[in-house]
Amino acid sequence: MSFVSLRNxxxxxxxxxxxxxxxxxxxxxxxxxxxxxxxxxKSTLMRMVAGxxxxxxxxxxxxxxVVNDLPPRDRDIAMVFQDYALYPNKTVFQxxxxxxxxxxxxxxxxxxxxxxxxxxxxxxxxxxxxPKALSGGQRQRVAMGRAIVREPKVFxxxxxxxNLDALLRNQVRAEIKKLHKRTKGTIxxxxxxxxxxxxxxxxxxxxxxxxxxxxxxxxxxYHHPLHxxxxxxxxxxxxxxxxAKVEAVxxxxxxxxxxxxPVRLPPHLAIDAQPYIGREVMxxxxxxxxxxxxxxxxxxxxxxxxxxxxxxxxxxxxxIHFTFGKGDLIGRFGTSVRPTxxxxxxxxxxxxxxxxxxxxxxxSIGTVLPTPQTHxxxxxxxxxxxx
Amino acid sequence: xxxQSDVRRTPYIxxxxxIIATLVVxxxxxxxxxxxxxxxxxxxKPKDVAFIGLDNYFAILHDPVFWDSLGRTAIWIGLTVPLQxxxxxxxxxxxxxxxxxxxxxxxxxxxxxxxxxxxIGLMWxxxxxxxxxxxxxxxxxxxxxxxxxxxxxxxxxxxxxxxAALVWQGFPFFxxxxxxxxxxxxxxxxxxxxxxxxxxxxxxxxxxxxxxKGVLVTAVxxxxxxxxxxMDVIYVMxxxxxxxxxxxxxxxxxxxxxxxxxxxxGSALAVTFSLVLLVLITIYLRRVGKDMK
Numbered sequence: 001m002s003f004v005s006l007r008n009x010x011x012x013x014x015x016x017x018x019x020x021x022x023x024x025x026x027x028x029x030x031x032x033x034x035x036x037x038x039x040x041x042k043s044t045l046m047r048m049v050a051g052x053x054x055x056x057x058x059x060x061x062x063x064x065x066v067v068n069d070l071p072p073r074d075r076d077i078a079m080v081f082q083d084y085a086l087y088p089n090k091t092v093f094q095x096x097x098x099x100x101x102x103x104x105x106x107x108x109x110x111x112x113x114x115x116x117x118x119x120x121x122x123x124x125x126x127x128x129x130x131p132k133a134l135s136g137g138q139r140q141r142v143a144m145g146r147a148i149v150r151e152p153k154v155f156x157x158x159x160x161x162x163n164l165d166a167l168l169r170n171q172v173r174a175e176i177k178k179l180h181k182r183t184k185g186t187i188x189x190x191x192x193x194x195x196x197x198x199x200x201x202x203x204x205x206x207x208x209x210x211x212x213x214x215x216x217x218x219x220x221x222y223h224h225p226l227h228x229x230x231x232x233x234x235x236x237x238x239x240x241x242x243x244a245k246v247e248a249v250x251x252x253x254x255x256x257x258x259x260x261x262p263v264r265l266p267p268h269l270a271i272d273a274q275p276y277i278g279r280e281v282m283x284x285x286x287x288x289x290x291x292x293x294x295x296x297x298x299x300x301x302x303x304x305x306x307x308x309x310x311x312x313x314x315x316x317x318x319x320i321h322f323t324f325g326k327g328d329l330i331g332r333f334g335t336s337v338r339p340t341x342x343x344x345x346x347x348x349x350x351x352x353x354x355x356x357x358x359x360x361x362x363x364s365i366g367t368v369l370p371t372p373q374t375h376x377x378x379x380x381x382x383x384x385x386x387x
Numbered sequence: 388x389x390x391q392s393d394v395r396r397t398p399y400i401x402x403x404x405x406i407i408a409t410l411v412v413x414x415x416x417x418x419x420x421x422x423x424x425x426x427x428x429x430x431x432k433p434k435d436v437a438f439i440g441l442d443n444y445f446a447i448l449h450d451p452v453f454w455d456s457l458g459r460t461a462i463w464i465g466l467t468v469p470l471q472x473x474x475x476x477x478x479x480x481x482x483x484x485x486x487x488x489x490x491x492x493x494x495x496x497x498x499x500x501x502x503x504x505x506x507i508g509l510m511w512x513x514x515x516x517x518x519x520x521x522x523x524x525x526x527x528x529x530x531x532x533x534x535x536x537x538x539x540x541x542x543x544x545x546x547x548x549x550x551a552a553l554v555w556q557g558f559p560f561f562x563x564x565x566x567x568x569x570x571x572x573x574x575x576x577x578x579x580x581x582x583x584x585x586x587x588x589x590x591x592x593x594x595x596x597x598x599x600k601g602v603l604v605t606a607v608x609x610x611x612x613x614x615x616x617x618m619d620v621i622y623v624m625x626x627x628x629x630x631x632x633x634x635x636x637x638x639x640x641x642x643x644x645x646x647x648x649x650x651x652x653g654s655a656l657a658v659t660f661s662l663v664l665l666v667l668i669t670i671y672l673r674r675v676g677k678d679m680k
Contacts, residue, residue: 052578073584085579089597098593099583146583 003028003186004049004154009058011044011210018044020210021058031180031187035197035233036207042190043158045207049188050156051075063153073102078147079156083163084139086131086146092118093127096145117148120179137168144176148183157189161196173199194234198222206230223353228362231284231355237319239355240329244283246276246356255283255356259325263302266351272366273356281365284355287319290331293346301348308339322347424655430648443655452631452639453656457663459546460615460635466547467614468607470554475561482562483569493566500559508623511552515539539625542632549624549633557614561606568602569595604675608668615664636660 002025011019019041026032034042047053049060051072060067067075078099086095093114100110118124121141131139140160147155157176161169177200180187191197197204198218206213206221206229214226225231231239244255247262253270254262263283265273273281293303306322306329318338322329322345331347339345356365427439447453482493499507514522515538526532538548572594580590618638625633627642634642637660644653 050578050582052581072578072581077582079579079582081575081579083573083575085573085575087576087579087594087597089600090593098580098585102584102589146579150583 002026003030003063004188005059005061006045006049007059007061009045009048009060010056011041011048011053012056018210019048019056022210022212024205024212024215026186026188028186029184031177031189031200031202032205033197033201033203034188034190034205034207035192035194036213037233038192039209040207041210042192042205042207046156046158046188046190049075049154050077050079076153077156078150078152078154079158080140080143080147080160082159084131084143086139086142088131091128091130092123092134092142092145095131095142096149099146099150113149113151114145117145120148120182121145121175136164137172140164140172144179148179153186155185155187157187159191160189161191161193176200195236198234206233224364225284225355226364228282228284228357228364231357231364235286237287237330239284239286240324241357242283242324242327242329243280243359245280246273246278248277253277255281257283257325257327261304263304263349264351265354265356269351269354269356269366276356276358276365280359282357282359282362284357285349286353287330287332289350289353290329290333291348291350292333292337293348297348297350301351303346303348305344306347307344308341310341311338313338320345420654420657423650424658426651428649428651430650439651443652444659446652447655447659452634453636453659455631456634456636456639459633460637460660462546463550463635464611464615466550467553467557468610470550471557471610471614472561472603472607474554474558476565478558478562479565479569482566496559496562498559499556500563502556504556504617504619505623507552507556508620511548511555511620512539512624515548540629542629545625545629545632549621552624553614553617553620556620557610560610564602564606565599568599572598604672607675608671611668611671612664615660636663 004024004026006022006024009019009022010017022045024032034045036042044053048055049062051067051070055068062075062077087098090098096114096117097110100113105113114127115124118127121144123138123141123145126134126138126142131142134142140163143160160176161172164172173196176189180200189196189200198221201218203215203217204221205215206227208229214221214230216224221230222234225234225239228241232241242257244257244263247254247256249262249264252264252267253273254264255273256262291297291301293301297303306324308320309323309328310321312319312321313335316335318333318335320331320333320337320339322331337345357363358365424443425438425440427435427437427442429435478496482489482496486492502510514520517523517535517537517540520535520538522538523532523535527535536544538544576594576598577590580594585593615635616637618635618641621627621633621635621638622641627634627638631639636656640653640656640660643649643656647653
């Protein structure tokens with residue numbers, strides 16, 4: 001029995017369906033991140049867990065109890081809002097203590113818990129201030145403090161970092177992760193930022209248009225995207241996706257993009273791509289899986305001479321844009337690789353990291369991972385570190 | 388002339404029309420009233436005009452009608468403003484909910500506020516009318532009254548009858564101000580409070596009231612001043628009668644000045660009442676608005 005479970009959850013506003021039958025099992029102590037573009041339903045889904053939105057159909061369980069008809073206060077959850085929602089007329093202490101006060105916690109214990117949380121978040125010196133006298137980062141901490149003192153079953157974070165500047169965001173992100181390691185609380189965290197999702201999550205839930213597209217560890221999501229959307233949504237820059245045709249060649253199977261020499265598929269993919277021979281697919285490869293063809297690259301790796309369009313120096317690395325047939329291909333290279341724009345470069349493709357996606361269903365071809373919709377299978381995948 | 392001194396003078400030049408207008412139409416009459424109050428100045432005794440210093444003010448202290456009117460003004464403000472506030476608050480909370488005819492309700496609620504006081508006065512005089520008034524008719528049909536009650540002719544009920552009319556006229560002001568205030572309170576504060584475990588009443592006390600504090604302090608202050616000074620409804624409904632039963636201080640000052648033509652004494656009454664109101668408002672702002680910036 002998992003700690004939080006969403007079973008066939010639907011949400012409609014009138015005739016408009018926004019969540020289409022979501023199934024998800026969350027273990028105690030897990031850090032789950034809902035990620036997806038705006039309008040994908042991630043916030044709605046979380047607000048349904050919180051009790052701020054009604055559930056149109058399906059069931060939500062928290063700690064073994066069906067909470068569908070329970071008001072938020074009886075669900076034993078705490079939430080950190082995007083714009084913090086601090087009570088403007090209450091001091092930091094009163095903001096943090098409010099929930100405890102309403103639950104008739106003895107004054108002594110209340111003071112102790114607020115003091116502990118304030119200590120953890122390093123806001124002890126702010127306790128007597130009003131929210132308007134705090135900076136954005138400080139308000140964010142107070143909002144987290146208000147959640148922590150309650151010691152709830154589940155913490156809900158609704159894009160808590162999106163109002164902070166880039167530097168502060170990285171800092172607070174690391175603190176949230178440390179906090180989770182220390183408190184071992186169950187966290188559901190909503191963000192549209194894939195970097196936040198990758199760095200924080202035990203498991204990521206990728207949503208699009210009210211459907212779960214994939215559930216998996218950050219590694220699974222990044223290295224084994226089950227859907228073209230996941231491939232494009234993760235990584236910066238995201239995975240290169242090229243329109244190509246699967247063709248049989250003399251010693252196996254290859255993908256052929258228009259105007260480019262055939263790229264031979266590795267044996268494991270060749271088998272799965274058999275049914276696609278003669279059909280259009282999307283060929284995917286991440287920028288870091290392009291290499292400069294030299295003595296370090298395996299001789300069996302497909303190698304092509306590609307024209308350099310643009311070099312973007314990023315400091316620690318160089319992003320190089322190549323012409324690839326009719327399209328564009330981005331590679332991530334070390335700073336020593338800095339070709340002149342307009343020249344050609346010999347690029348080796350690491351076949352271990354090839355991806356193929358069905359053009360119509362956009363599902364991955366040949367990636368061996370359980371489907372995300374079945375909870376048991378998803379859990380097995382999670383428990384298996386090799387997956 | 389240097390460009391710099393031009394820049395320095397421009398604001399004053401631009402402000403001067405407003406300042407001059409205010410000086411002429413507000414400050415000059417105030418000053419004039421202050422000066423007049425120091426004279427014996429009865430319009431039909433032009434030969435008897437004389438400077439008498441503070442004698443008018445000493446006379447006020449011994450004028451029983453002044454003290455009665457002051458007491459009635461206190462009842463007038465003390466009942467009208469809180470009742471308008473309470474009614475306006477409830478209305479605003481109702482209008483802040485979602486229902487399909489809300490836009491219509493919002494416009495309807497403004498009607499009493501938009502009507503001229505004279506119309507209100509006449510309308511309520513008819514409602515209270517002993518022979519044809521709808522109030523007596525309703526109360527008698529319900530069996531709450533045996534015979535028609537002359538609400539405005541009875542010294543015991545006249546003041547309260549007018550207060551009821553004024554409450555009806557003024558509550559939309561509070562309703563609209565409070566509604567505007569309610570809409571500035573972020574919805575996620577209520578959501579945060581729901582999650583913290585607050586009941587509807589605790590949310591009202593913890594979020595709604597503090598969130599409305601600024602609006603309430605300002606609206607109550609404005610209403611105190613307006614209600615205190617408003618005498619048009621009284622004038623239309625009873626003219627201050629029966630006897631002195633519905634005399635408030637501004638009405639008394641007005642009648643002494645224009646009915647008795649006693650400009651000196653009337654001005655002294657007006658100045659006295661202005662000072663009383665000034666003190667009242669100062670105390671109010673000190674106490675209620677002390678932590679507002």
